[in-house]
Amino acid sequence: DTYYGQPAEGDATFEVAAGDFDLRGFEVTNSSLFDANKRPYVLFQSKQIKFSTDCVRQFGKDNKVELLIHPGLRKLAVRRASKDSRQCVQWSRPDDGKYYAKEIPCTAFGGTLFELLDWETDFKFRTYGRLLQNEGDSVFLFDLSEPEIFIQSYLMTGTDSPISGNGELSPLSVSGKRVRAVPKKLADRFGSDFYSHRLTSSSPELQSEDAWKLWLEGQLFETGEKLRVTKFDEMQR
Secondary structure, three states: OOOOOOOOOOOOOOOOOOOOOOOOOOEEEOHHHOOOOOOOEEEEEOOEEEEOHHHHOOOOOOOEEEEEEEOOOOEEEEEEOOOOOOOOEEOEEEEOOEEEEOOEEOOOOHHHHHHHHOOOOOOEEEEEEEEEEEOOEEEEEEEOOOOEEEEEHHHHOOOOOOOOHHHOOOOEEEEOOEEEEOOHHHHOOOEEEHHHHHHHOOOHHHOOHHHHOOOOOOOOOOOOOOOOOOOHHHHOO
16 A cells, blocks of 8 residues: 555565475564564654664664665665764763663654655654674664554544545554554565565675675665755754
């Protein structure tokens, strides 16, 4: 559906060695079906972003990071910021020797981010990631294609819900004042096909040194559309 932007699964070819177990038909269970609070996650709202405490403590005192979005792949990468970086944000704060997650204001770019991902600004979105490491370099990578959605409970009453019809979500569970929703497709399956999952989540440890290149400068994502630059006065609000 429109919130998840999940591409249609095409035909793919996988090579297996003689004697390998045939895992066709098996699925990798989606983390949304479990209590996964100990996994690295990030919570998005239209005006702020917040990472989990366990996530920010992986970087310790290096509490200034760069956020890199790939709209095409729907991925978020988080890496340590260099000392002279002008694009860094502070994602944690020290308190009595420990680091705790800090809310990151995103008024200047939150609307653009939600528009790129086709997310409703009234909802909260949580997505999980993993820490990738290679010869001293490390980066968090989050998959934005299938987030959990937290919807105000009052929006779920009646038949005029803004998420009915093509945007219908199921199943639902209550989390505080909001209702937690996961993709409707999980109502009759556990997750993604094993081989498709392996294809889309290949480990960087298997990539070449040339492919890793963690410290490359971020690049603009070309869409062909004219950029709408936020005015300075609006950013100051």
